Amino acid sequence: MVFPITGGTQSTGYEVSNSLRFNDDDSPKLTFTPSSAGNRRTFTLSVWFKLSVQGSTGERVLLAADDGTGSNNNFDYIAINAADKIFVYNYEGSQGYNLISTQLLRDPSAWYHLVVAMDTSQANSANRMKIYVNGEQQTSLATANYMTQDLTTTIMSNTEITIGRDITDDDEPFDGYMAEIFVVDGTAYAASDFGKTDSNGVWVPIDAKPNITFGTHGFYMEFKQTGTGTNSSGIGADTSGNDNHYAVTNLAAVDVTTDTP
Numbered sequence: 001m002v003f004p005i006t007g008g009t010q011s012t013g014y015e016v017s018n019s020l021r022f023n024d025d026d027s028p029k030l031t032f033t034p035s036s037a038g039n040r041r042t043f044t045l046s047v048w049f050k051l052s053v054q055g056s057t058g059e060r061v062l063l064a065a066d067d068g069t070g071s072n073n074n075f076d077y078i079a080i081n082a083a084d085k086i087f088v089y090n091y092e093g094s095q096g097y098n099l100i101s102t103q104l105l106r107d108p109s110a111w112y113h114l115v116v117a118m119d120t121s122q123a124n125s126a127n128r129m130k131i132y133v134n135g136e137q138q139t140s141l142a143t144a145n146y147m148t149q150d151l152t153t154t155i156m157s158n159t160e161i162t163i164g165r166d167i168t169d170d171d172e173p174f175d176g177y178m179a180e181i182f183v184v185d186g187t188a189y190a191a192s193d194f195g196k197t198d199s200n201g202v203w204v205p206i207d208a209k210p211n212i213t214f215g216t217h218g219f220y221m222e223f224k225q226t227g228t229g230t231n232s233s234g235i236g237a238d239t240s241g242n243d244n245h246y247a248v249t250n251l252a253a254v255d256v257t258t259d260t261p
Helices: none
Strands: 019-022 029-032 042-051 060-066 075-080 086-091 095-101 110-119 129-133 141-145 161-163 176-185 195-197 203-205 219-221 247-249
Touching: 042 060, 060 176, 086 129, 095 129, 161 176
Parallel strands: none
Antiparallel strands: 019 176, 029 161, 029 247, 042 110, 042 176, 060 075, 060 161, 075 086, 086 095, 095 141, 110 129, 176 219, 195 203
């Protein structure tokens, strides 16, 4: 069973200080363009999130990447779809992969932990993309169209990465809160590297940073700063040590909150 986390009620030994609120009416996003390509076959996203609205007319994008050639070309994104399921998708002239969870995310008070770990070099197709929700790997998927072996994606190419919005058409906004965002360049980590089950059987965050190898373009966002510049004082500050700071669009100090997992 996947347990949702209601913010502010558990003592875990590790406290997450802040989250970032994305109000879709403001068209908010965080963006970064790497100066060179990283590992386009292997990466990890770990993020805690809470949805402000259940159900939608489209996807609510957590992270997206695009090759910069315009609408309906090459792109990847990790999102919550209109049915409140995890949706991980790639298009490279045709569909590269398409995975949709069976798990529904419909508790309006819940913090959920998502880990998406990709290693397209794996011989077993099911090992090329692993999705974890609150520590549990999602092995029974509603849609499970895995990528071909050694597929290179737009994630970790030298084109834009966006948090909170689709790049291709600048839409599909995320509406809710995000905290503890890790993106790792070159390593596929498991959920247990970012969280644990506490004595009550509830999945909770851990201090993961000391044990993570971020790679060249990896980053870690704690949202401890409130500035709007693309630097260590900005909302999009990277505290991994890589200084891969994200640019801020339509976000302000008021959007940094203490509602956390």
